[in-house]
Amino acid sequence: MGGGGGGGGGGGVVKDVGSKAQLDEALHGAAPVVVHFWASWCEASKQMDQVFAHLATDFPQALFLRVEAEEQPEISEAYAVAAVPYFVFFKDGKSVDKLEGANPSILANRVAKVAGSTSLVESASPASLGIAAGPTVLEAVKDMAKENNSSKNENANSDLSGLTTRLWQLVNSHPVFLFMKGSPEQPRCGFSRKVVEILKDEGVEFGSFDILTDNEVREGMKKFSNWPTFPQLFCKGELLGGGDIAVAMHESGELKDVFRDHGVPINSKETKVAESAKDVSETSIPEKGGGISDSTGLNVELASRLRTLVNSSPVIIFMKGRPEEPKCGFSHKVIEILQQEKVAFESFDILSDDEVRQGLKIFSNWSSYPQLYIGGELIGGSDIVMEMLKSGELKKILAEKGIVPKVTLEDRLKNLVTSSPVMLFMKGTPDAPRCGFSSKVVNALQDEGISFGSFDILTNEEIRQGLKTYSNWPTYPQLYYKGELIGGCDIVLELQNSGELKSTLSE
Structure with missing residues (x-):
């Protein structure tokens, strides 16, 4: 080109x-x-x-x-x-x-x-x-x-039209969702039947979609998930994998761990009994000499190896697969976040070493993967990393550990107010405002056909308080244009009533 x-x-x-x-x-x-x-x-x-x-x-x-x-x-x-x-x-x-x-x-x-x-x-x-x-x-x-x-x-x-949105809505319609051939009552292939049996055995409720009834969804899901076959199992909107992976995760106990870590309700009493038994058995990892470490219950040699691994890089992710080829949606999500934040990191494929895979669960007291460590300390899995990204906490920890340059609160505020030509700091989101004043400003901007970015100040107390000083404006919402404060609800409504709102935000 x-x-x-x-x-x-x-x-x-x-x-x-x-x-x-x-x-x-x-x-x-x-x-x-x-x-x-x-x-x-x-x-x-x-x-x-x-x-x-x-x-x-x-x-x-x-x-x-x-x-x-x-x-x-x-x-x-x-x-x-x-x-x-x-x-x-x-x-x-x-x-x-x-x-x-x-x-x-x-x-x-x-x-x-x-x-x-x-x-x-x-x-x-x-x-x-x-x-x-x-x-x-x-x-x-x-x-x-x-x-x-x-x-x-x-x-x-x-804006929410199209196949992509429909697929996104489907995978997020239930905490656990299965794209399969047939229905849970009448599976139309052996792999789909096996995954249905596994989910029932795990004691979780799940939604499902029969891909044989809709070819658009069938073909679209292959691209949406970057997974060519069915069934496809999702948890909290992220792809876990197909039939083989679901079976392997079930047999190793990891599927239960994923559901538990992501807050999926478990209904089966038998599952809880099996879980307790598994927890006991997993702590009994064979010794290789050197006795048992008091702190973790692991043998000393394995505990030492794990300690060396988690400290082998300032940022390391224990994941399924490699960064170029993640083997589960949750691992892929954390890799995307690290790359988006331009963080240098190392990785370890836990599918390649079962001793590390099982031992790290006990060492970290975290039962599923991926696991992200910064400076030798466990941060958590994909949900926690995502929340920390949204709140700005991830960047803060990376800066404190000297992995990325330290960003001052003033720098963060300056970046935020200029992140969109028209930027609204509000309570809630444009789709779900959390106060009447914020709702009125959103309506005014949408009525005038003005595209805008937004930030929910209820999600970050540091931003909420800091912006009051930065802008010398004590209340919310606050509307900015090209980094300059326009004002709050009253001013926006006055500009709309006088017919000046659109011209003010496009000068």
Whole structure:
């Protein structure tokens, strides 16, 4: 792919950007510009890159550019790119929208809004949008074009259309969910029957979907989970694996540990009895000389080996598989977080060493995998790492241990208020505001068709208190534009009533 340039549209070709000057030159042209920030290690980036290329073909009057986020830090920092895939949309040289994450439907919507026209969209064939997008994306693009770029009518439902959202909703509809052939009462293949038997034996309630009844879901799930066969077993929205992995985890007792660590209710009394028996048996790992360590109950040699392993790198993850090829969804999630935070780490594949796999559960008093250690201390599994990422605690610990540069509270606040051109600090989320004032501001922004980022100040007391001092504004919500405070609820409503809200947030 060639370098980007100014002037007209891209003629259906995606161009790579090699410098900030090159991007700035492209933005001075008359054509709308869509920029995809990507990374070579990110599977979601690769999938969205295919959709991006197809959209470039369908909207040749726009300029489609790619920026490798880690190779071009100056550009990434300029547009507050914290994760990939990430898209920024420009019109008349100004950033007018952004999109984080892999959602083909929403990407097609936003492209159509910036560069679309009804005639172009209606002439596009479903095939030209690629397999990853599919007919649902075409419909979303047509709907957006028919609105004549009127974002006033855009709502959460239009953004939540498409197969990807349907699949996401399915895997998150129950704490434990099984995609299978047939139903739990009438399985249509031996592997599906075996997993149903295992889940009943484990004493957990689960939802299921018969993939034989819906070919769109059947084919879509193979890409969604990056797993080619069925059944597929999910826990708390993360793929555990197929029939073989479910059987192995059940037989080793690890499936029970995963359910317990993720708060899945266990109903079977027999399971609890078996669990107690397993806990006793697991502590009796054969000695290899040197006696038993008082602190863990492990033999001294194994305890020493585990202690050496957890301290072998400032950051180490004990996982299923390798970072390039994780063997479970929870391990994959933690790897994504570490890579997103640009943390150097080592890994250990616990599937390759059963002595470490069983011994570390006792050593750490943590019964499932992955397990993340920082500075020799256990942080936890995927749920805890995810919560720490959201609250900022992960970055704080990494800084305290000297693994990443220390970030002051003022730096964090500055990064937050500039993380989106329009940024709202509120109680709750736009979908579920937790106070009337926050709800009114969200409604005002949505009524005006204004895209905005948000932060729930109820999730982080340090941010909640610190921002009051930073902004010299004692209450919430607080609305910012390009890093500058606009004000709270009253000011936003006054601007809306006078017809100045949209112009104020697009100057």
